[in-house]
């Protein structure tokens with residue numbers, strides 16, 4: 001059950017092949033994309049899998065409730081809210097938002113974000129109505145696909161691009177890889 005107060009979105013950065021991580025780490029460094037992630041998610045609960053939490057260089061991510069899904073952890077680590085199911089994670093998100101007493105503000109109209117990783121994006125996709133993708137303009141050549149974590153593929157029958165919140169032009173800065181934001185909304189049922 002998803003509490004009615006939640007407006008759930010997912011946010012990730014991928015290359016043109018859908019790669020989001022290589023050997024447990026994000027394989028690029030684009031400060032402007034981190035800034036976009038921070039600005040979009042600040043003030044919101046973020047829900048992530050235990051592997052993504054482990055991969056964070058600094059944790060918790062400040063200004064957000066860091067809700068971590070795990071079946072193996074029994075005691076929460078410092079800075080996290082532990083949840084052993086999606087139902088519990090969504091309940092914790094709703095409680096946290098209620099306690100804050102202010103609705104988070106971001107252009108996407110999302111108040112709770114799924115922030116990874118591969119497994120959690122795939123398993124929660126049916127629950128979210130907005131997906132914000134930073135498309136990094138590269139194709140990582142990785143022959144051993146076992147080392148790779150990928151994003152879910154968005155079926156065009158179910159998802160449409162919100163052109164108002166998607167880029168026409170590539171964002172670039174200095175020598176950094178270029179990237180573009182695509183915002184997807186779930187199509188209304190036919």
Ligand SMILES: NC(=O)c1ccc[n+]([C@@H]2O[C@H](COP(=O)([O-])OP(=O)(O)OC[C@H]3O[C@@H](n4cnc5c(N)ncnc54)[C@H](OP(=O)(O)O)[C@@H]3O)[C@@H](O)[C@H]2O)c1
Nearest residue numbers: 012013021024049050051052070071072116117118119120
């Ligand atoms: N490029 C990006 O935007 C981006 C964003 C975020 C993360 N990432 C990358 O994604 C990678 C991690 O992805 P991943 O697919 O390996 O793992 P993940 O989705 O981060 O975490 C998987 C773990 O979450 C827990 N979990 C999953 N479903 C659950 C459920 N229904 N109930 C309770 N616990 C549940 C389990 O933890 P336990 O094993 O403890 O039970 C599971 O092993 C990292 O390399 C990270 O850098 C990339």
